[in-house]
Amino acid sequence: MSNQTTFDAYPTVEVIQQVGSDGMIVQAARVSSGNDLDAATVKTQTGLINFLVKNRHGSPFEHGSITFRVHCPIFVAREFMRHRAGWSYNETSGRYRELEPAFWVPSTYRPMTQEGKPGEYRLTQGADNRDKAEKAQEQLCRSYGYVWSAYREMLEAGIPREVARAVLPVGIYTDFYATANPRAVMHFLSLRTEDDRATVPSFPQQEIQDVAVRMEEAFEAYWPITYAAWNENGRVPV
Amino acid sequence: MSNQTTFDAYPTVEVIQQVGSDGMIVQAARVSSGNDLDAATVKTQTGLINFLVKNRHGSPFEHGSITFRVHCPIFVAREFMRHRAGWSYNETSGRYRELEPAFWVPSTYRPMTQEGKPGEYRLTQGADNRDKAEKAQEQLCRSYGYVWSAYREMLEAGIPREVARAVLPVGIYTDFYATANPRAVMHFLSLRTEDDRATVPSFPQQEIQDVAVRMEEAFEAYWPITYAAWNENGRVPV
Amino acid sequence: MSNQTTFDAYPTVEVIQQVGSDGMIVQAARVSSGNDLDAATVKTQTGLINFLVKNRHGSPFEHGSITFRVHCPIFVAREFMRHRAGWSYNETSGRYRELEPAFWVPSTYRPMTQEGKPGEYRLTQGADNRDKAEKAQEQLCRSYGYVWSAYREMLEAGIPREVARAVLPVGIYTDFYATANPRAVMHFLSLRTEDDRATVPSFPQQEIQDVAVRMEEAFEAYWPITYAAWNENGRVPV
């Protein structure tokens, strides 16, 4: 554990293990229909997967698994873990260990102007974006430093970790393992990315998108046919 | 919305709506077995429910629903929402609204000395309990005040809520609705309370227990026979 | 228990208990956003619920519960119970009780001609519909009678129920309790009904539709605003 305070704008996402493929999805779908679908409707793996996505036959997309290790701020982890169906989690505990002084700050390019109505707003870069971002960086870093000192002092005074941690901000970085099947990953991506191909627009916060795009790259690499079919069909949950 | 800063040691839990009863559980169980169970094995509702708990026939306990409104610190809400199966949530969002300056502090009676091994420790009251608690109160309140000012300043400078909130501590109070069926409530209580009747001991943090005991009172009131059977069988999840 | 053999074309669906309302959904959604949504975006309950459906904010629709008692053939129950998320079940067990001789047969109006490709086919009424339906009725009733005799003979010979039941057809009626939240009900209805208002067409078998339309009536009665918003937005799962 390092006690060197760090400030970072971006999360990290690492693939820990994975199983399953487009071929496995096809195999699972065919147990249902035999080869009838091939003869009459689709000629190829690509055709069958496209058919499944288009008609929302979601269950074949559950036969696979991918485990991510995610390093992101607590406010992002909290949104992430609202996904329940098909997801499993293990996260660093502030009860069981001292946390490390790694904190999130926005980059100067991070859009800082809110436009639109509640629930549907987007953040854009106004003329004063750099000013606002720098002001946020300054306020956040100063506050993070202040509460980190308080945290350390409490621990040194013998106050339990589970009490002292109450002072730590939701901008502190946390680490967790997240395991999901392909269907659950697609559901996550449909809500946590903004993409022109999406039939139904989503309005995720930038910082969970930063996690989602890293997951999306991995998803495309492991299930390329499924990924393409999902995009062609409007990135709607299957 | 009030901007009067408050410091509280205890959560509130309110029952918003409820449906189902011990009788409904019995009715659901009997669709499976007809009246055979009654004739041969159990004479009464109490006997049947006891039989179901003892033999881990859990599904009849899912035909019911209770909705709580919970007001507790974020660090408690985070533990709470790790319960996925049978639970539904809606929580105050720091993206969509400004939060209120209500913060958690321990009471002076809150046990402040950690005893036992990691993963199995308990907190007890040492001779210096009051000193430690007061020190924690002081550090927490001062830090909460500091970061709340930073939060307000950022908002006034036009920095978006979703960025400014990063500075807020996990000790700030949040509000959420949580809906569950009786089986899911029992599972929650078995992990989040410490009780001499429990066959398998649990080591929950005091602050989530403070929420759990309020839920347990409601559970006992609405499903008294189930509640008694669960206690008699070691408070194990069914 | 009756041993009078019956043949029926249609299921029954009874509402056993229910809790929650459109108002509860609105209340749960507002804990997230405060009153901001009202001031800026929506003026009314109807407006807010429509906003939630359109933008796929599904979680507020989980704070409610409805319990059905369903009487339908096993082949329908099998499709029904593939719905896992948000659903709970208790069903009559052929291990624990003798089943009753109630069997499904199609009415003479039941469409008997398959049109379209595998996975997307619809059944229509050809000119010979009545002939086919009567032929099916005859074959089914004769077979049901044959195997019911075998079932009874095995039971009388002391063969265990759990062995003897292997002979019973998937066309025999079963009974189960099914409990779900409004979100899960909408998901079920979107896949198990055929409706012109649906953005994504579904191809459910007639007999599960017969169950679904009875559930849909109840859903509309208890959550009328949600029901209308869901229809206006293409009956897509939220």
Added chain:
Amino acid sequence: MSNQTTFDAYPTVEVIQQVGSDGMIVQAARVSSGNDLDAATVKTQTGLINFLVKNRHGSPFEHGSITFRVHCPIFVAREFMRHRAGWSYNETSGRYRELEPAFWVPSTYRPMTQEGKPGEYRLTQGADNRDKAEKAQEQLCRSYGYVWSAYREMLEAGIPREVARAVLPVGIYTDFYATANPRAVMHFLSLRTEDDRATVPSFPQQEIQDVAVRMEEAFEAYWPITYAAWNENGRVPV
């Protein structure tokens, strides 16, 4: 597809794909606690996994996946698919394809005498076991043959598969893919096997046990340390 009628007493279970190991479970658990647990409480992987099982820290056991292809009678598949949490399924559909004439019959060694009370009974071998089993075989085979002819006749008369299948018995074999994480597999095994090491006895039907023991062998092979810890702790769900 074969139209050769077959009668079999036993299911088959094949492992299709798998990911995860005892080491992955340890890795997921340690993100929570750092290395504290090792230093103070446990010295080894085995010690940590034993600690997790004993204290019902179930979440680390969700980071893994195993996919089975199961061939078993419909009455077994129906019990199997009542397991919802952590399980995914795709099964042969009698709507989309003609089923094959493969049917279950008990072996002559299959216990045929029911002892004990409803919900807790066991089947034992009485003196007349062979007689009863042969009688059941005879009745079942004759009935299976009768309804298979009816099924074929209906299909040849142009009656849709989804109607004709109503005549098929729950003793016919079906095929499905089932994917689960290690925690869900242990939960399944605790309810679907009878074992002297179990703290809480279960009373599964022989035929689902025949499936479960084949799954248990695979589970032991892939997660040997977890498997041993689960047995040492009474085969209770974690």
